[in-house]
Amino acid sequence: MRISKDEVIYTAKLAKLCLTDEEAEKLAGELDAILADMGAMETIDMEDAGNDTEAGMPRGVIRPDENVVFGDRDKLFVNTKSMRGTFIQVPKVIE
Amino acid sequence: MSFETIIGLEIHAELNTKSKIFCGCSTEFASEPNANTCPVCLAYPGTLPVLNERVVDLAVKAGLALNCKINHVSKFDRKNYFYPDLPKAYQISQFDLPICTDGAVEFECAGRHVRVRINRIHIEEDAGKLVHMEDEPYTLVDYNRAGIPLIEIVTEPDMRSPLEAVTFLRILKSILEYGEISDCRMEQGSLRCDANISIRPVGQKEFNTKVELKNINSFRELQKALEKEEKRQVELYRFDEGHKIVQETRRWDSAKGRTISMRTKEEAQDYRYFPDSDLVPVVIDEPAVAEIKNSLPELPMEKYRRFTEEYKLSADDADILTGDRYLSEFFEDTVREGAAPKAAANWVLGDMLRMLNESGIPSREIPVEPIRLCRLISMVEAGKISNTAGKEVFKEMFTSGGTPEEIVEKKGLAQISSEDALLEMVKKVIEENPKSVSDYRNGKTKAMGYLVGQVMKASRGRANPAMVNELLMKELG
């Protein structure tokens, strides 16, 4: 077995997903199958990689230090479920 | 057994930019909640970061000022964790290829030559701010700070006492201010410091378990927090309970004056760092680095040397002045206006510093014009007003503004040097103080001082003391 149910639960927790016991069980099976299928990865030759050389046009956008104000402030928070004034309100966060 | 304290610092400094690191939102402090936000810094689906070029320049500048090696290629990584102040659920930072590495700062502290090596400087973005509501089951989120550019400066564990740590931080702050790299407003959180501290028996080579202290926002608190933690650890070792020191993060509670455990190493997050493919590597070539190097202003150490040589200031005076960029600039501007360096230094380090401390006004906002202080100094030197009156004028200039001439005029502080006017006062004092007069005549020379004081009092400090002395002697024969 490549991944246990406990590992699935731990990993899901890291990703802020909660799973029922059944879900975790089922997922462990599926993920195990996927990982088993990927077993081939272990044969990839790690030495022969070298640097990432990419052909083609130069990439890399950078911007000057200028202020751009997003105009439509009303639109910005239409999707927010709870606001107080211009604050976003969430349940108490315990530090 | 004697112990040695080992301290390393991690300093976050907000960079001096107009716009955020990956979007055009303003970095202004204290605007309305969420006013400085846009789809990018709110992590709206589909938005992408685009790097602010000034951020790179300032980070390189910091690296050069701290004698670092500048990496011509660096890259951005994602630090993944969930927290309501982090809209993307990852912070864009630099993990294994930071922009600057291997620097050093040297200074003298309590008789020891200290060399603090800089492990790295990397660029990252700030998170938003959570406002916790007392008595309410809510927390409010303000993303104005989310995406403000930061550099994190990580030192090696090269400091051996809380005082060395504070001294290093002071020097670092002045370097960042000189270079106009950061505002360093500690009170507003634009300069923040975490400290790693461990204790080991003198002579031991390897380090013992370290504890990380967070939430320190002033020099005084850094000193207090480190001293407190140093004491806690030393005591544990003394009582053979060193095992109780675990690798953990402790939060400094300034109100309670103690540290509180936040999390241990076991609970440490797995941040799953990996390269951010929404951004391309930062490439900076040698000519660009050279250009930034040329733009570096005079740094505190050089200025210190110059102040002692050029202005013949004492080591202490030069040290305090150059330790604060704004103070040193104010001093130098005053001298440039024509004031004598020694007098200008005395005023700046005396009355000015006291007024700044009393009022809580930061040195970058000195409310007095250098030229006005210069004129005030020359009025005192020329005897137009007394030294005491000068102090009063300065206080008025500092608190309410105005030119020294106006204030002298308004308050009637001009020194009285007219012999007629002074003689009148002298005569009156002699008349009203027969006891002192007879004491003086009976050889009690001390009585003279009292009589001069009375004349000064009657003139509300305006009388020319030398002339008063002379006139009194003459009158009393």
Place this chain on the structure above:
Amino acid sequence: MSSDFISAGRISRGVAGKSFSAVEITESHISKIKANDEKIGAFLTLCEEDALAQARAIDKKISEGRPVGKLAGVPVAIKDNICTDGIRTTCASKMLEDFIPPYNATVVEKLLEEDAVIIGKTNMDEFAMGSSTETSAFRITRNPHDASRVPGGSSGGSAAAVAAGMVPVSLGTDTGGSIRQPAAFCGVVGMKPTYGTVSRYGLIGLASSMDQIGPLTVSVEDCALVLEVIQGYDKKDSTSCCGEYDKDYLSGSTEGIRGMKICIPEDFFTESLDEETAFAINESIRRFEHLGAEIEKVSLSIDHSDILSAYNVLVCAEASSNLGRYDGICYGYRAKEYENTDELIEKSRSEAFGDEVKREIILGTYFLSSSNYDRYYSRAVKYRTALKRRFAEIFSRYDLILGPTAPVLPFRIGEWVNDPVKMNQMDMYTAPANLAGLPALSVPCGTSRAGLPIGLQLIGPHHGERAILQAAYAFEQDMHKEVI
């Protein structure tokens, strides 16, 4: 069916030349969508009023004698992971069921600048994770050629909308084959441009290092036309290419394929390839030869299971991070009951993400976690680097690579949905181009005995769009000649 099709080129010429109005075109396409989409299920949102208002504005421009854009009056459907200002954009997920973007993706802005008419948003696999459009939280999309079969995915809605004649043009997104595979399944042209050619700003990210937006069209000519509109340097996308762009890919195309050196990778013709597909591709190779191409069979010496593994690791890893932002705080689904913020985040995510999305997020988190990082993520990155080099070598000797788009014919709805391993195989011929950032196109090359479409894939070197489009155009023209 073909009588229903009217190309984008013909529409824009007709609208600009007043042969018909933009409103007429828009109305006729809307009524076609209304009549057919109940059966097909290609659309998630139809923007009838906005589209008509836009069409009226274009007609007004024309009546006032003002110049109009290259896509004047052309109805375009947009995959629902591309942000449209004020128009619901869901990623076919419960998470974004009511999400209204406050801005337009750059591609949408570019379409509007050229007077295209945004007609609706198309169905897809949830967050583009899938190859059949079956993981959509909202509806199943059916293949217009056989309603019992899938249209492919993840851009299944976009492909089906074009194939059913509901729009002449749609936009899809392609991370591992999500434009080309549905194009092949639905018998339309679909192209994934070179990474960096089309701005990703406004594309809701799956795997940032591979995602690319591209057109799905009825013809190669339309494909070139749409690409010319949506491509270009964008200062909002750091990975955007800032060089000169070809503005007329099919100009001087009389030469066609003659003299082109085409590589046929033997690795693509293994036992996993469907027989009928293999037959159609081999027929097409002969056609290319006939058209004057120099064909050479070569082994790329790449292992498909390595490719798929590396691809999977990178997609899941990047997706796990890209999808962290859906926490129910600023936008998106928010759970109804929670005790604290941590629970709000966890419940919102757990309730709103579908199974496939959860599976990929957990896998990606697993690949990136400190104890697995080197074994999976580092290896995948190294593999990608090696693969890029291998392709660079191939393209130093050949103009194009030619092969099948998908290993199988369109399968039945429900047939594979519970077999993630098998579903992953779907990307075996398409994912290499994404890993290496190369341009690739799928063009129809025949049908199976049962009448199911088969797609042929052309892969080019970096910025080799011109060679790909010219070859595909010549091939398509030759195919049509025969039909007529």
